[in-house]
Amino acid sequence: MSGQQAPARGEVSVEAFAKINLHLAVGAARPDGFHPLDTVYQAIGLREQVTVRAGAPGVRLSLSAADHVDAGAVPLDDTNIVARAATALAARLGISPAVDIHIDKAIPVAGGMAGGSADGGAALLALHEHWAGGLLPAELAAIAADLGSDVPFTLVGATARGTGRGEIVEPVRDTGEWWWVVVPSAEGLSTPAVYRHFDAMFPDASPEPAAPDALLAAVAAGDPHALAVALHNDLQAPAIDLRPELGELIARGEAAGALRGMVSGSGPTCIFLAASADEARVVADSLRSTHATVLIARAPVPGATVLR
């Protein structure tokens, strides 16, 4: 890394959103330890905001968070994905960072909704603007992929298919307006732990993850009843095996009128597809009798966006 000072462009804010996986098919672990995925991501309306401004030499992080977010679980040192994003982008641009970065969180921590990844994607975009980086989108996507498997999707947003370890992202046709009820858990689940449990439960998993053909047709048609049938998550069984109460929660949401409930990504957040905004309110009101935090999110929403 060289010591050149960056040409700072002033304060930049970027918003980025949570993801869910409408289809998450997992293959047997690769030699590098990652699992091959065939997934369909969807960005939903739970929002993070990352703001960068010029500061003293180095990278300093600060945090504010919605009531339902466990702010104490977010490290504010150089292990935070936002600090890693700043270091990686500065190295790529050959500059020394001198920035204060504020993260405002509304996505549950370690919830299976890529909240940290959204922060990483937002920070990359904000710092790229702040430093007038001049990189091509594909160059930024390559840095995003090094930060985490689902960081590239946070830049693309909407509805997209992810392959490789999830980092190769292609937008797909989505004509729907979707309503999701989102129920976070008080305590997060470790993504690597859920993948390890998948390996233990399914030692004979195929190396090839299943393709999402029916799901892509349902999303293209904008049909929530078809989508409900096609939703698929290979990490649901290991997540429920680690947290049996998630299975009960899914049954309760479906009994309350959701078209389908499922674990989001590696969990423990559970998501419920509703037929309309009104139906989502009915399901949410019912689940609020037993769960402290029940959110409603519309989808799809865009990828990380600079706020002007």
Ligand code: C5P
């Ligand atoms: O890429 P990311 O840092 O988000 O991955 C976190 C962890 O999740 C990895 O270290 C790995 O244990 C697991 N993972 C996996 N296969 C993937 C994505 C993530 O095993 N495709």
